[in-house]
Amino acid sequence: MNTKQQDKDLASGKHIPRKNMLEAIRDALDIKLGDDENVVIFGEDAGYFGGVFRATEGLQKKYGKSRVFDTPISELGIIGAAVGMAAYGLRPVPEIQFADYILPAFDQIASEAARLRYRSAGEFTAPITIRAPTGGGIFGGQTHSQSPEALFTHVAGLKTVIPSNPYDAKGLLIAAIEDDDPVIFLEPKRLYNGPFDGHHNRPVTPWSAHETSKVPEGHYTVPLGKAAVTRTGQEVTILSYGTMVHVAKAAAEETGIDAEIIDLRTLLPLDDETIATSVRKTGRCVVVHEATKTSGFGGELIAIVQELCLNYLEAPIERVTGWDTPYPHAQEWDYFPGPDRVGAALKKVMEA
Amino acid sequence: MNTKSLSLHVPEPTTRPGDAPDFSYIDIPNAGSVRRPDIHCDPQAMRDLAFDLIRVMDDEGNAVGSWNIELSNEVLIKGLHDMLKTRIFDERMLMAQRQGKTSIYVQCRGEEAIACAQRAVLEKGDMCFPTYRQQGLLIAQDFPIEAMICQIYSNAKDKLGGRSLPFFYSEKEFGFFSISGNLGTQFMQAVGWAMASAIKGDTRIASGWIGDGATAESDFHAALVFASVYKPPVVMNVVNNQWAISSFQGIAGGSANNFACRGHGYNVPALRVDGNDYLAVYAASQWAVERARSNLGPTLIEWVTYRAAAHSTSDDPTKYRPENDAESWPLGDPIERLKTHLIAKGAWDDARHNAMIDQLKTEVKAAAKEAEKHGTLGKGPVPGAAEMFNHIYKELPPHLRKQRQEAGV
Numbered sequence: 001m002n003t004k005q006q007d008k009d010l011a012s013g014k015h016i017p018r019k020n021m022l023e024a025i026r027d028a029l030d031i032k033l034g035d036d037e038n039v040v041i042f043g044e045d046a047g048y049f050g051g052v053f054r055a056t057e058g059l060q061k062k063y064g065k066s067r068v069f070d071t072p073i074s075e076l077g078i079i080g081a082a083v084g085m086a087a088y089g090l091r092p093v094p095e096i097q098f099a100d101y102i103l104p105a106f107d108q109i110a111s112e113a114a115r116l117r118y119r120s121a122g123e124f125t126a127p128i129t130i131r132a133p134t135g136g137g138i139f140g141g142q143t144h145s146q147s148p149e150a151l152f153t154h155v156a157g158l159k160t161v162i163p164s165n166p167y168d169a170k171g172l173l174i175a176a177i178e179d180d181d182p183v184i185f186l187e188p189k190r191l192y193n194g195p196f197d198g199h200h201n202r203p204v205t206p207w208s209a210h211e212t213s214k215v216p217e218g219h220y221t222v223p224l225g226k227a228a229v230t231r232t233g234q235e236v237t238i239l240s241y242g243t244m245v246h247v248a249k250a251a252a253e254e255t256g257i258d259a260e261i262i263d264l265r266t267l268l269p270l271d272d273e274t275i276a277t278s279v280r281k282t283g284r285c286v287v288v289h290e291a292t293k294t295s296g297f298g299g300e301l302i303a304i305v306q307e308l309c310l311n312y313l314e315a316p317i318e319r320v321t322g323w324d325t326p327y328p329h330a331q332e333w334d335y336f337p338g339p340d341r342v343g344a345a346l347k348k349v350m351e352a
Numbered sequence: 353m354n355t356k357s358l359s360l361h362v363p364e365p366t367t368r369p370g371d372a373p374d375f376s377y378i379d380i381p382n383a384g385s386v387r388r389p390d391i392h393c394d395p396q397a398m399r400d401l402a403f404d405l406i407r408v409m410d411d412e413g414n415a416v417g418s419w420n421i422e423l424s425n426e427v428l429i430k431g432l433h434d435m436l437k438t439r440i441f442d443e444r445m446l447m448a449q450r451q452g453k454t455s456i457y458v459q460c461r462g463e464e465a466i467a468c469a470q471r472a473v474l475e476k477g478d479m480c481f482p483t484y485r486q487q488g489l490l491i492a493q494d495f496p497i498e499a500m501i502c503q504i505y506s507n508a509k510d511k512l513g514g515r516s517l518p519f520f521y522s523e524k525e526f527g528f529f530s531i532s533g534n535l536g537t538q539f540m541q542a543v544g545w546a547m548a549s550a551i552k553g554d555t556r557i558a559s560g561w562i563g564d565g566a567t568a569e570s571d572f573h574a575a576l577v578f579a580s581v582y583k584p585p586v587v588m589n590v591v592n593n594q595w596a597i598s599s600f601q602g603i604a605g606g607s608a609n610n611f612a613c614r615g616h617g618y619n620v621p622a623l624r625v626d627g628n629d630y631l632a633v634y635a636a637s638q639w640a641v642e643r644a645r646s647n648l649g650p651t652l653i654e655w656v657t658y659r660a661a662a663h664s665t666s667d668d669p670t671k672y673r674p675e676n677d678a679e680s681w682p683l684g685d686p687i688e689r690l691k692t693h694l695i696a697k698g699a700w701d702d703a704r705h706n707a708m709i710d711q712l713k714t715e716v717k718a719a720a721k722e723a724e725k726h727g728t729l730g731k732g733p734v735p736g737a738a739e740m741f742n743h744i745y746k747e748l749p750p751h752l753r754k755q756r757q758e759a760g761v
């Protein structure tokens with residue numbers, strides 16, 4: 001997938017460095033710390049050590065302890081502090097160590113950050129970007145694997161972003177930090193060091209072999225609210241995001257079904273236009289996410305597709321998700337909706 | 353008008369990688385120097401104990417002072433056995449993780465005395481609400497370690513069906529509450545369990561556990577408020593092992609003030625104890641347990657110790673603290689110290705010590721071999737996929753029954 005910035009760089013003959021997703025995220029943070037002195041980064045182990053996934057490695061050394069620092073283990077403290085700093089005029093980028101551990105902060109996010117603008121008629125705002133690793137695939141069990149995005153898309157006042165590759169991760173993160181509203185930025189941890197198509201028994205491929213690891217230097221944004229068509233196809237539209245974009249691609253290739261794959265990138269605000277254009281073209285739709293099914297974001301997507309495309313649909317919409325269970329440890333690959341399950345759904349909509 | 357510009361204070365540990373270890377920030381009083389108040393003592397009248405450090409064993413291994421409750425050789429040798437077994441077990445499971453038999457492992461190296469000695473004071477029926485670093489609570493009860501290993505391996509004999517992370521045991525019969533991954537939650541629940549025991553006019557008590565880092569969570573503060581209001585029978589243990597992954601205890605507020613003295617804000621009596629001194633841990637636990645059983649309410653105890661190993665198998669402490677930090681920890685190693693004491697007493701010698709180590713290594717190895725017959729993570733006989741649908745509800749609701757069918761399991 002070539003993007004405009006990549007095209008420009010290629011045209012100018014500029015060498016584009018390869019980055020994995022962690023390096024791309026770190027690059028975005030570095031750029032924003034450098035060009036906006038109101039940006040501050042903090043979280044559990046995020047300062048000196050650079051975070052348990054090392055996303056902020058080296059940033060404290062470069063920008064000092066007032067800009068990048070460790071916090072006490074209190075998620076509500078971290079987000080509450082961010083709201084206070086935002087009220088002062090800063091642009092905080094707190095890290096929650098795992099998305100699973102964001103729940104103690106839920107009140108500060110959903111009742112405070114999300115509503116500060118509304119409550120004060122814009123007098124106070126919360127331009128906060130909350131970064132948190134999300135999703136499974138690393139044998140993290142019940143508390144290091146969950147995908148809580150639907151908890152946030154259900155809250156008015158929040159934006160929710162989930163990148164699927166290094167290029168987007170950098171551009172979306174810069175756009176999120178520059179956005180004047182609170183953004184939940186969920187980073188699929190299984191993608192940090194390489195793309196993952198769900199074939200857990202195969203050797204890990206590095207990002208360097210993937211086109212999207214060409215991450216231009218310097219500032220660029222990927223706008224919030226814009227989906228990407230990562231594979232064009234005629235037969236069926238797959239709506240997905242994060243890790244599952246790669247799984248969907250594998251499923252399309254393995255079944256030989258000519259699927260159009262839409263990487264939503266931002267769940268809220270959602271790019272209905274790209275969705276509707278594609279589904280009206282293909283007449284079929286499969287929704288894929290790793291999070292649990294009931295009240296998941298897939299339900300919202302299906303509702304939107306039927307609102308916008310009902311007359312174009314040639315088959316009932318299929319949904320492939322994690323089961324409605326806590327994320328199990330040993331049964332990780334029975335839980336994870338891999339390419340076989342996505343492939344089966346593709347076949348089912350094609351046969352309908 | 354304020355004309356001086358402000359600046360943010362971010363605490364720093366005394367040392368970082370490359371520095372020589374420096375524990376000068378910890379004052380270590382002589383063993384035996386701290387007074388032992390009566391259990392009926394008003395918390396107001398024992399505030400000094402939150403700032404002191406209860407120690408029983410001196411450098412020569414002699415037990416001294418009013419906290420020396422003169423434990424029998426039999427009790428002490430059992431304590432030594434429990435700590436050694438815990439360490440040997442940890443070493444074996446660390447190796448098993450490296451060999452891919454499980455996904456992650458957490459040792460309690462250097463902290464063995466705390467869980468082992470407190471468990472020795474508790475009775476059957478009491479309930480502990482542990483963190484992931486209190487395996488000693490099970491081992492000190494001679495809990496069958498093969499069952500622990502089966503859980504760690506998520507194998508066919510894992511009674512939790514492979515659903516939970518390794519070492520997240522749940523052993524109600526052994527007074528061991530199901531471990532959660534979310535820090536701090538159990539500390540408040542321990543207080544709730546103790547309130548229930550009081551509500552029902554029971555005789556049983558609870559013991560809550562939390563790390564220095566996790567005291568920052570609201571659960572810790574909520575637990576102290578409830579404990580101070582309802583005075584339920586609970587021992588509130590803060591294991592201050594100086595580190596929370598890469599964050600030193602100052603990031604949890606430990607350099608502004610210690611953890612024990614937080615009890616005083618709530619009028620909960622507090623002790624600060626050398627956590628590497630088995631005798632001190634035993635005596636202080638007994639004091640708090642007696643208070644709880646006498647309906648005198650909660651006690652907060654800060655156990656001062658050191659996380660001698662990495663946080664977990666996913667962690668590399670050389671990135672954030674001096675490499676030889678653990679060896680320089682001024683309170684020493686709990687096993688070595690109890691061994692020295694027993695030898696000083698004439699109740700132990702190197703030959704017996706080494707024989708005990710050999711016997712425990714054989715026992716742990718045999719248990720691991722036996723457990724392995726029932727599979728290791730993802731290999732051999734392992735819990736089936738259907739297990740993931742068990743125990744979500746008492747009865748599987750229709751939508752999940754459908755999903756289980758769809759999963760083909």
Ligand SMILES: Cc1ncc(C[n+]2csc(CCOP(=O)(O)OP(=O)(O)O)c2C)c(N)n1
Nearest residue numbers: 101485533534535563564565566595596597
């Ligand atoms: C609510 C929550 N936030 C963050 C984490 C991630 N985490 C796991 S262990 C740990 C450090 C805990 O340190 P401490 O309480 O001192 O216990 P220790 O590991 O030293 O025994 C952190 C931050 C978590 N498990 N739960």
Ligand SMILES: [Mg+2]
Nearest residue numbers: 563564595596
């Ligand atoms: Mg700790």
